[in-house]
Amino acid sequence: MGAVFRSGRLLEVIFPALCPACDGELGGARVGLCEGCVGQLLPLAGPGCPSCGRPVSGMEEFCLDCLESPGPGDRGLVWGEYQGVLRRALLALKHGGHDELAPLLADLLSAALSTCSWISKVDIVTAVPSHPIHRIRRGYSAAELLAQEVAKRLNMKYSPILRRRGLRRQALRSRSERLSLGSKDFVLRREARVKGFNILLIDDVLTTGATMRRVVGLLRRADSGKIFTAVLAWSAPSGSWG
Ligand SMILES: [Zn+2]
Ligand SMILES: [Zn+2]
Numbered sequence: 001m002g003a004v005f006r007s008g009r010l011l012e013v014i015f016p017a018l019c020p021a022c023d024g025e026l027g028g029a030r031v032g033l034c035e036g037c038v039g040q041l042l043p044l045a046g047p048g049c050p051s052c053g054r055p056v057s058g059m060e061e062f063c064l065d066c067l068e069s070p071g072p073g074d075r076g077l078v079w080g081e082y083q084g085v086l087r088r089a090l091l092a093l094k095h096g097g098h099d100e101l102a103p104l105l106a107d108l109l110s111a112a113l114s115t116c117s118w119i120s121k122v123d124i125v126t127a128v129p130s131h132p133i134h135r136i137r138r139g140y141s142a143a144e145l146l147a148q149e150v151a152k153r154l155n156m157k158y159s160p161i162l163r164r165r166g167l168r169r170q171a172l173r174s175r176s177e178r179l180s181l182g183s184k185d186f187v188l189r190r191e192a193r194v195k196g197f198n199i200l201l202i203d204d205v206l207t208t209g210a211t212m213r214r215v216v217g218l219l220r221r222a223d224s225g226k227i228f229t230a231v232l233a234w235s236a237p238s239g240s241w242g
Helices: 004-007 008-014 035-039 062-069 082-097 099-113 132-138 142-153 167-171 175-185 210-221
Strands: 077-082 124-127 163-165 186-188 198-206 226-235
Touching: 035 082, 077 099, 082 099, 082 132, 082 142, 082 198, 082 226, 099 142, 099 226, 124 142, 142 198, 186 210, 198 210, 210 226
Parallel strands: 077 226, 124 198, 198 226
Antiparallel strands: 163 186
16 A cells, blocks of 8 residues: 555646646646646747847837937847746746746746857856756756756757855845946856857846846956846836836
């Protein structure tokens, strides 16, 4: 009887695996999202700004923000809008411990990246690092998992070249010091080599773009080559880079 209870089959009957996006039963040995939810994962319908990847309207080639000042990287891609199933899947990955969703979401991003004219120029794939407290809470970083899976699919080198400063170091500073810290909340890892390398920087969600700009600024100061950005979901319907 003990062997039966230990069997995965019986556990499946008692606790069927559920789709993290709709709570429906996944069924069989399926991992990730249910078929219905996968069908609702849709990329941006129209063209994206070549500089930042956000959708552009009308006949504009670049978005208004990138026309005013250059985008964060040299070229950028945004896969979809942060809503519906994509939003729920990302929340499950980022906060629900559903790291099994990373390969599925990386499939989407890497398929889109493989059609970009610049993708062959990339030397290193890396991620915008999440705050250490999130990593401790979840045990992983959603953006790093995505970046690793994307690199695997594109046969490219993944390297964790960036680090985000932790709470302890920040907590030792006064409020005014913390505010003036600005772009210094990200640092290059000691062993990182970026000089002259073209870098693909991956993040899960783009909100104002301020974080991406800070990281890109750091890489530029370290004399990196071209910087490309790829984000799974864009969340601001009409905001600007903050
Ligand atoms: Zn579902
Ligand atoms: Zn743009």
